[in-house]
Amino acid sequence: MQEFPCFIEEIISRCKKKIVTLLLFFSALSLITSCASYKKMIVPELFPKQAQFDQSGLDLERLNSEKEELNTATQQIVNDIQNDWAETRAVRAVEINKLFENLKKQSEIDLAFQTISDLPATELMSEAGWEMLMRSAGFYSNVYQKNKSLRRIINRGDVANDIPPKTLLQSQKFLWDRRNQKRLERNQVQLSLNNANRRVFENEKQWDNLFNATYKIMRFGSELISRTISLDRGKPLPESNIIRLIPLLKKWDIVCQKSPRRFTDKFIPGYFGHSGIYLGDNLFAEVIQSGSVYASPHKFLEGDEFIVLRPKTITESQNDKMINNLKSQMGKKYDFNFNVESPDRLFCTELIYLVYDHIAWETKKIAGRNTLLPDYLVKTALVNNELELEYFMNNAEIIKKPERIFVEKLLKKK
Numbered sequence: 232m233q234e235f236p237c238f239i240e241e242i243i244s245r246c247k248k249k250i251v252t253l254l255l256f257f258s259a260l261s262l263i264t265s266c267a268s269y270k271k272m273i274v275p276e277l278f279p280k281q282a283q284f285d286q287s288g289l290d291l292e293r294l295n296s297e298k299e300e301l302n303t304a305t306q307q308i309v310n311d312i313q314n315d316w317a318e319t320r321a322v323r324a325v326e327i328n329k330l331f332e333n334l335k336k337q338s339e340i341d342l343a344f345q346t347i348s349d350l351p352a353t354e355l356m357s358e359a360g361w362e363m364l365m366r367s368a369g370f371y372s373n374v375y376q377k378n379k380s381l382r383r384i385i386n387r388g389d390v391a392n393d394i395p396p397k398t399l400l401q402s403q404k405f406l407w408d409r410r411n412q413k414r415l416e417r418n419q420v421q422l423s424l425n426n427a428n429r430r431v432f433e434n435e436k437q438w439d440n441l442f443n444a445t446y447k448i449m450r451f452g453s454e455l456i457s458r459t460i461s462l463d464r465g466k467p468l469p470e471s472n473i474i475r476l477i478p479l480l481k482k483w484d485i486v487c488q489k490s491p492r493r494f495t496d497k498f499i500p501g502y503f504g505h506s507g508i509y510l511g512d513n514l515f516a517e518v519i520q521s522g523s524v525y526a527s528p529h530k531f532l533e534g535d536e537f538i539v540l541r542p543k544t545i546t547e548s549q550n551d552k553m554i555n556n557l558k559s560q561m562g563k564k565y566d567f568n569f570n571v572e573s574p575d576r577l578f579c580t581e582l583i584y585l586v587y588d589h590i591a592w593e594t595k596k597i598a599g600r601n602t603l604l605p606d607y608l609v610k611t612a613l614v615n616n617e618l619e620l621e622y623f624m625n626n627a628e629i630i631k632k633p634e635r636i637f638v639e640k641l642l643k644k645k
Contacts, residue, residue, distance in 0.1 A: 291347060291359055298340045298363070302370055305333050309374050312381065321601035322572045324588035328556065331574065334385065335392040341367050341402075362420055368406035369422040375399055376435070377425060383439060387575035391559035396575070400436070407432050446568065449598075453567040457520065472532040475629065476539075479622055482511035483553065484541050485583055487605045488534030500597075501606030502642050503538065506579050507531050508557070508586065516557060516586075518579045523563045538638070540612045541621040542587070549589060556586045569602045580605055590617055606642050613638065 308329050315322050344367065347360025376382050376399065388396040405411065407429040415422065480486070487503040507517035507526070515531040517524065545553070566576035571584055571594055580603040584592055593611045594601045612618040613635060623633040623641075630637070 291356065291363070294340050294343050295363060298337065298367065301333055301337050301340070302374075305330075305337070306374060308333060309378070309381065313378065316380065319596075321594040321596075321603075323591065324584045327572065327574055328585060328588050330385075331389045331392040331394055334394055334398075337367070338394065338398065358418070361414075362418070365406065365411060365415065365420070366422060368402045369424055371399060371402050372406060372427050372432075373423070373425050376403055376432070377427070379435070379439070382435075383442060384573050386439070386443075387573055389574050390563060391574065400439075403432050403436075450567045453569075454565075457567060469529050469532040471626075472534070472537070472624075473528045476532060476537060476622075476624055477513065477528055479624075479629070480509045480539065481541065482509065483545055483550075484509040484539050484621065485587075485608060486515070486531075487538050487540070487608055488532070489536040490534040499604070501604045502644050503536075503605035503609065505534070506583060506605045506608055508583060510557075516561070516582065518563075518565060518577045518582050520565050522565055523561050523577050523582055525561070536625040537623070538609060538620065538633070538641075539622040539624075540608060540618050542590075543617055543619055552588075553586050556588060557582075560585055568600065569597070570600045571603045572601055578602075580608060583608065590615060609638060609642060 311326050312322050344360045344363040348357050350357045385399045386397050388394050487506045489503050507515045515526045517526050563577045566578045569578050571581050584603050593607045594603050623630040
């Protein structure tokens with residue numbers, strides 16, 4: 232009987248050894264893969280379906296020329312963003328869209344540089360590809376990294392442009408890797424950096440980690456409150472709204488609604504509590520707590536009062552751009568931070584902000600971040616000649632072209 236416990240102990244001992252071996256194996260595997268993404272500067276998920284480059288077709292000079300043009304455009308975009316902040320206003324939607332569209336193109340060229348640097352047959356070309364990667368990272372350091380607000384926005388990512396979180400952080404790790412710095416010295420390559428060094432980067436990274444932790448905690452708290460109060464809601468009655476309002480709507484109308492049956496309506500500053508885009512053919516686009524979605528009238532028209540904003544003219548090029556903007560934003564998660572300057576997540580009015588990026592929307596700073604309330608969509612329409620107030624509808628009446636005084640009085644209510 233004493234042999235049985237000894238046998239069990241031997242089995243347990245062997246299992247422990249196997250478990251330790253497996254843990255060591257997976258730890259080593261994780262370390263190897265992290266080093267690979269660290270080296271590549273761009274996280275590998277960025278272009279998972281990217282076609283393989285034809286080695287004979289890689290033109291380093293052309294790629295470098297294209298990158299220089301993008302860098303020039305990027306510098307102008309960043310200057311415009313900094314001017315917005317200097318004048319204490321939110322970054323304009325068109326600048327946010329351009330920023331990430333440009334970053335996507337830059338990242339695609341960086342991937343080509345990485346492909347060149349990995350070429351085994353031509354050592355000289357491989358070295359040139361690596362140098363271009365280092366110069367890209369140096370450019371990002373000078374233009375993106377030095378501005379803490381900008382780098383934090385970029386490091387949250389933007390799925391609309393295939394930019395994953397921490398892309399900028401990866402590039403800076405690549406830049407300040409000691410092996411790469413020594414390689415620069417050996418090759419006598421000098422990068423023009425604005426008094427930056429590894430110690431500064433590490434300090435920035437620590438502060439960013441602390442800020443991001445706080446940002447996520449605030450988002451979690453806001454989400455918890457929002458989801459709790461959203462459980463209490465009256466029964467919506469959209470059928471009458473559908474019959475009365477849908478025939479009046481045109482494609483690209485913006486519909487703001489007040490829903491007093493929803494408990495959440497009492498917590499949203501201003502009169503109106505939600506907004507969406509009418510796309511024609513009985514289809515809306517909106518952002519709800521599950522994210523940005525396409526919605527039927529039965530899902531969207533649940534309010535008691537509505538106001539319709541209509542763009543006066545939409546050119547063909549604007550229409551195409553708005554379609555692309557809309558498609559790229561669909562499927563994003565809900566932004567419980569309500570930050571209109573950070574497109575990693577969306578709330579209802581932010582979708583409108585980014586889709587209609589040719590309109591200068593009025594925003595408001597709340598709790599340290601710029602946001603866009605549904606009432607501010609209406610306020611923009613009162614002063615912007617690109618929009619007009621087309622209809623107001625409640626349970627009792629429909630008012631075509633409501634007068635300014637009527638709308639201003641409405642917005643003062645709660």
